[in-house]
Amino acid sequence: MSDDIVLGCRRLAMRFHGLTALDDLDLDVRRGEMLGLIGPNGSGKTTFFNVVTGIYRASAGEIRFESRDITHSSPQAIYRAGIARTFQRSRLCLPLTIFDNIMIGNHRRLDQGLWFNLFQRGKLRRQFASSWDEARELLMTFNKALGAQLANAAGSVNMIDRRRIEVCRALVGRPKLLLLDEPSAGMTHEETNELMDDILAIRQRIPHLTIVVIEHGMTVIERITDRCIVLNYGRKLCDGTYAEVASNPDVQQAYLGKS
Amino acid sequence: MVAATKAPDRIPAVLAIVALGIFSALLLLLHDRWAPLIVVAAGAIALVVALKTGAAAHAERSFAAHERSMNAVVIAVFLGVLIALGRENFSLLMLCTVLLYGIACLGLNIQLGYCGVMNFAGAAFFGAGSYTAAVLAAHTALPHPLILLAGGLVAGLLGSVLLLPLLRTRGHYAALITVAFGILFRSFLEVNDTLGGPQGLVVPGLNLFGWSLNDPITVGGVTFSFYLNYALFTLLLAIVAFVVARRIERSWIGMNLDAVRIDAVAASTFGLNVPYLKIMAFVVGNIFAGIAGAVFAMMTGFVSPNDFDFSTSLVLIAILVLGGIGNPWGILPAAALVIILPEKLQAIQEYRFLLYSIAVIAILLFRPAGLFPRRLRRFFPVERAS
Amino acid sequence: MLGVVYAMVAVGFTLYFGVLDVINFSHADVLTAGAFVSLVAYRGLSAAGIELPFAVLGLMLVAGVAGMAALGMVIAKFFVLPLRYAPPFITLLMTLMIGTAIREAIRLFYPSGSNAQSFPALLPKTAYHWGNLLVREDTLILIATGFAVIVLVSLFINRTRLGLAIRAVAQDGETARIMGIHFEWIVLLVFALGSALAALAGVMNGLYYNEISFSTGLRLGIIGFCAAVVGGLGNMYGAIIGGFLFALLQTLSVVAMPSLSAYKDVFAFAAIILLMVIKPTGLIGEAVSERV
Numbered sequence: 001m002s003d004d005i006v007l008g009c010r011r012l013a014m015r016f017h018g019l020t021a022l023d024d025l026d027l028d029v030r031r032g033e034m035l036g037l038i039g040p041n042g043s044g045k046t047t048f049f050n051v052v053t054g055i056y057r058a059s060a061g062e063i064r065f066e067s068r069d070i071t072h073s074s075p076q077a078i079y080r081a082g083i084a085r086t087f088q089r090s091r092l093c094l095p096l097t098i099f100d101n102i103m104i105g106n107h108r109r110l111d112q113g114l115w116f117n118l119f120q121r122g123k124l125r126r127q128f129a130s131s132w133d134e135a136r137e138l139l140m141t142f143n144k145a146l147g148a149q150l151a152n153a154a155g156s157v158n159m160i161d162r163r164r165i166e167v168c169r170a171l172v173g174r175p176k177l178l179l180l181d182e183p184s185a186g187m188t189h190e191e192t193n194e195l196m197d198d199i200l201a202i203r204q205r206i207p208h209l210t211i212v213v214i215e216h217g218m219t220v221i222e223r224i225t226d227r228c229i230v231l232n233y234g235r236k237l238c239d240g241t242y243a244e245v246a247s248n249p250d251v252q253q254a255y256l257g258k259s
Numbered sequence: 260m261v262a263a264t265k266a267p268d269r270i271p272a273v274l275a276i277v278a279l280g281i282f283s284a285l286l287l288l289l290h291d292r293w294a295p296l297i298v299v300a301a302g303a304i305a306l307v308v309a310l311k312t313g314a315a316a317h318a319e320r321s322f323a324a325h326e327r328s329m330n331a332v333v334i335a336v337f338l339g340v341l342i343a344l345g346r347e348n349f350s351l352l353m354l355c356t357v358l359l360y361g362i363a364c365l366g367l368n369i370q371l372g373y374c375g376v377m378n379f380a381g382a383a384f385f386g387a388g389s390y391t392a393a394v395l396a397a398h399t400a401l402p403h404p405l406i407l408l409a410g411g412l413v414a415g416l417l418g419s420v421l422l423l424p425l426l427r428t429r430g431h432y433a434a435l436i437t438v439a440f441g442i443l444f445r446s447f448l449e450v451n452d453t454l455g456g457p458q459g460l461v462v463p464g465l466n467l468f469g470w471s472l473n474d475p476i477t478v479g480g481v482t483f484s485f486y487l488n489y490a491l492f493t494l495l496l497a498i499v500a501f502v503v504a505r506r507i508e509r510s511w512i513g514m515n516l517d518a519v520r521i522d523a524v525a526a527s528t529f530g531l532n533v534p535y536l537k538i539m540a541f542v543v544g545n546i547f548a549g550i551a552g553a554v555f556a557m558m559t560g561f562v563s564p565n566d567f568d569f570s571t572s573l574v575l576i577a578i579l580v581l582g583g584i585g586n587p588w589g590i591l592p593a594a595a596l597v598i599i600l601p602e603k604l605q606a607i608q609e610y611r612f613l614l615y616s617i618a619v620i621a622i623l624l625f626r627p628a629g630l631f632p633r634r635l636r637r638f639f640p641v642e643r644a645s
Numbered sequence: 646m647l648g649v650v651y652a653m654v655a656v657g658f659t660l661y662f663g664v665l666d667v668i669n670f671s672h673a674d675v676l677t678a679g680a681f682v683s684l685v686a687y688r689g690l691s692a693a694g695i696e697l698p699f700a701v702l703g704l705m706l707v708a709g710v711a712g713m714a715a716l717g718m719v720i721a722k723f724f725v726l727p728l729r730y731a732p733p734f735i736t737l738l739m740t741l742m743i744g745t746a747i748r749e750a751i752r753l754f755y756p757s758g759s760n761a762q763s764f765p766a767l768l769p770k771t772a773y774h775w776g777n778l779l780v781r782e783d784t785l786i787l788i789a790t791g792f793a794v795i796v797l798v799s800l801f802i803n804r805t806r807l808g809l810a811i812r813a814v815a816q817d818g819e820t821a822r823i824m825g826i827h828f829e830w831i832v833l834l835v836f837a838l839g840s841a842l843a844a845l846a847g848v849m850n851g852l853y854y855n856e857i858s859f860s861t862g863l864r865l866g867i868i869g870f871c872a873a874v875v876g877g878l879g880n881m882y883g884a885i886i887g888g889f890l891f892a893l894l895q896t897l898s899v900v901a902m903p904s905l906s907a908y909k910d911v912f913a914f915a916a917i918i919l920l921m922v923i924k925p926t927g928l929i930g931e932a933v934s935e936r937v
Contacts, residue, residue, distance in 0.1 A: 053528050079530040091525040096517055097635050103511070104518045107530035110511050114539075117510035118503065124510060128638045153635060173529070377734055379741070431668050434737060435874055438670075439867050443911055569863065573745060576738065613749035616742040623739050624727060 006031045006177055006210045007052070007083075012061035014044070014051050014234070021047040023234035025061070029177070034203060035212045036225035036242070040255055044234040045214045046088055049179050053085055054078045066176070080108050084175035086166045088182045088214075094155035098146070098165055101154045102135045105169035138168045141205065142198045160191045164198065171202065178202075180213040184220060192217065196224050218246070230254070271314070272321035273332055278305075280336035283595060284343050286603055287350040295603040319631075326640050334498065341490050351486035353599055355558060358493040359551040361594045362500045364578050365587055366547025369504055371576075372585030372633070373513060374540035375520030376422075377434040380441035381575040384414040384545040386567025388552030390448070393460045393562045403466050407553045414549025415542040422541050426534035441572045448564035459563025462556045465489070472558075489558045496554065500547055504587050507543070509638050516540055517636075570612055577615045580622055583629025593630065647895065649791030652888025653846040654869025655876065656795060657839045659884040662873070663815045664835045665729065667736045671720060671744035672843055673866025675713050678747050679844025680764070680857045681755060683709035687765055701765075709844040717840025718833045726832060744862065751859040761858040764851035787849050794845060798838070799881060811835060868913075875920055 007029040014022035021044045029035055037045050050056045054075035062071045070078055092101050140147035142164040163183055184192040215221050222242045230237040232254040238245050286298050309315040322329050344350045363385050370376040388410030395406045449457045464473030475485040507513050518526040519536050527533050556562045578597050582589025601611040661669040686708035690701050728736050752758040771782045802808040813821040814831045822828045851857045872891045876883020894913035
């Protein structure tokens with residue numbers, strides 16, 4: 001696996017009781033790029049994320065991350081290897097504080113031992129204090145006002161702030177690869193633009209971070225991605241910059257049907 | 260965090276705690292038929308008034324803002340109640356039972372309130388601890404403190420054996436196993452003659468480092484009930500259990516347990532080992548129940564299968580739900596209510612399981628967070644809002 | 646025979662789980678309540694001097710089944726439906742408490758309810774010799790009835806329009822609603838059906854053993870739930886197989902180890918746990934999936 005490929009899939013397949021969601025998929029993600037993953041509904045984009053993050057077990061094929069085979073790894077192992085994600089349907093723990101929600105994503109950098117947590121309260125307090133500052137800083141890069149609300153319940157903020165919290169949760173663990181699943185789902189144009197600004201800002205702050213984003217809005221894709229891959233019926237249809245992909249007749253047909 | 264308002268001062272909470280203490284002491288001291296009823300009625304009216312006028316909420320905020328001193332006040336008031344009841348055998352026995360059930364419920368709370376693991380066999384794990392104590396105390400020379408620990412360990416081990424196979428499956432399978440275990444534990448004990456069968460076993464009294472708790476103590480010419488010894492010891496145990504449970508909640512582990520409860524799939528994508536956390540919560544919770552059960556056995560001097568049946572497990576769950584799932588503070592008042600009230604109001608004794616189930620149904624429908632809803636996690640609360 | 650009763654209880658559980666994703670622990674206590682209601686009907690009828698066995702039996706059945714169908718709908722309307730957006734544990738707890746309330750109410754309010762009550766022997770008990778086996782006539786009738794009922798329910802669910810509506814709601818409540826299916830009525834219907842089934846099983850149980858008790862429900866409930874789980878929750882055929890399997894395991898353990906027959910519940914139960922370890926989603930498989 002060449003050095004500039006951070007995630008590579010070969011002949012990846014995912015079948016559910018007769019439904020083939022991913023079909024012989026070959027896909028490479030290059031280091032440091034912002035890759036857009038697009039395609040009509042049901043083309044397998046979220047399924048792809050789920051297979052990569054270990055929630056589904058691939059039916060066939062292989063996935064390599066940083067030249068390590070993660071095809072059958074557990075979600076926990078994949079997280080530890082450095083892949084983090086957000087979910088299409090916002091999956092925050094709404095009854096918990098915003099701080100709690102972010103720190104859930106920091107699992108591998110926090111001390112999780114029973115002895116530490118129960119009996120070394122002084123050390124825990126210090127780790128807590130520095131984590132608090134870190135979470136606040138991270139939040140404030142998205143929204144200055146949010147930083148002050150760390151102690152409030154995640155359910156008390158609006159949709160776009162919740163998405164930001166999700167992204168923070170994914171980022172706090174310092175992943176090498178970030179998977180964003182339709183981050184702008186359910187948002188207005190203004191909110192989407194705001195969020196995209198945030199995502200571009202992430203790239204500024206963390207230049208070596210590789211990001212794959214699933215989106216439906218073509219203007220969004222055009223604006224933020226370096227490269228796009230189009231999926232259709234679980235297969236790769238096309239691969240190139242947005243301009244190349246948008247003008248491809250097969251892609252147009254997949255989205256709009258035969259004209 | 261901007262503190263625009265001054266932090267509420269301590270007085271409302273202190274008043275509330277003292278009022279509760281006086282209420283409980285009165286209730287327990289009065290023995291005739293009508294006085295307890297009057298006290299309960301008065302208490303109920305006062306409670307409704309407090310809730311409606313917002314005084315209860317005020318007291319609650321005051322309580323939450325001054326945790327350390329409030330902890331001390333509660334302990335002091337409780338001690339006061341204990342001393343006031345110092346010569347009442349039965350009342351002290353009841354208070355001990357309240358505390359011991361409370362410890363078991365603290366354990367159950369870790370399982371259910373934090374991690375979302377359903378355990379309908381709380382009384383069975385409590386009973387496992389009791390029977391362990393019974394057998395070890397009567398047949399071995401193991402020092403009693405170790406026997407108490409052994410009670411906890413046996414309960415913990417039993418729990419892990421039960422749940423290990425089912426962790427990869429969905430929650431209701433595990434629930435099924437605990438319901439079945441809760442029901443079958445008692446039948447198993449009844450048919451088993453080596454463990455005493457339906458008659459049960461006699462258990463020697465607790466003896467800690469030379470202090471025999473069954474011997475009453477005399478201070479200044481006043482001989483107290485020997486149950487006061489047990490009450491003081493169980494109070495200490497309850498404080499330790501409370502601190503442990505609190506520390507678990509206010510740590511990364513507590514945070515992880517909540518994450519598993521609320522969304523296990525998301526939790527696993529962020530590295531949380533869901534089966535490990537569930538087992539840990541289940542085992543720790545059962546250890547609490549086991550230790551409490553061991554003390555219970557040695558205090559009552561007797562174990563029998565009837566004390567550890569499914570209805571008792573449901574009572575433990577009722578206490579948790581009533582007090583407020585996930586909130587350790589709600590456990591003590593709820594346990595007191597559930598255990599003392601039926602004893603004092605003899606008229607409702609027979610109907611108590613029916614009333615418990617109706618109360619839980621009412622809470623679930625109208626106030627699912629319980630009488631004392633759980634608050635947001637504050638890792639290291641300070642005396643004043645900062 | 647045991648298997649038939651277990652299977653009926655298991656099918657009931659499956660209905661509830663399939664439609665609402667809910668474990669209904671009050672199911673078994675509704676069974677007991679059904680048996681008691683028909684007992685009350687019997688007492689009433691005897692007091693009124695009506696003696697014809699078939700008429701009495703018929704009326705008892707009607708009383709029990711109709712009564713429980715109504716109770717089921719009340720439970721659904723006031724206690725389960727309001728909680729459908731809460732975490733599933735809450736509903737589970739609620740049904741458990743309702744079951745307890747029913748059980749305690751029977752124990753407290755039925756005269757000398759703590760004791761087992763004799764149930765009339767209204768079915769012929771003549772025994773036939775069939776080779777080496779001794780078979781009672783009432784056993785045959787009950788088994789036949791049980792099978793017939795299960796088949797009927799199965800046909801109803803799978804072959805009728807109403808059954809289709811039920812299955813639609815089970816698959817996806819939201820979409821079914823959009824398609825014009827009245828979600829609430831379907832839920833009420835399912836509860837009514839399940840409760841009627843329970844009442845029938847309760848009466849059958851009573852007729853066979855000639856005795857009912859307030860605690861019958863708890864034991865049968867646990868066994869029925871086990872059976873439903875073993876077959877795969879939500880899967881009706883699995884529930885039926887599970888019911889018979891459990892009865893088989895109990896009988897086997899009694900036969901193989903007669904001195905330990907008191908432990909038969911424990912053994913059958915342990916075997917079920919083993920089965921669940923091997924095949925966690927049940928013998929046939931659970932009918933659920935979660936959207937990620």
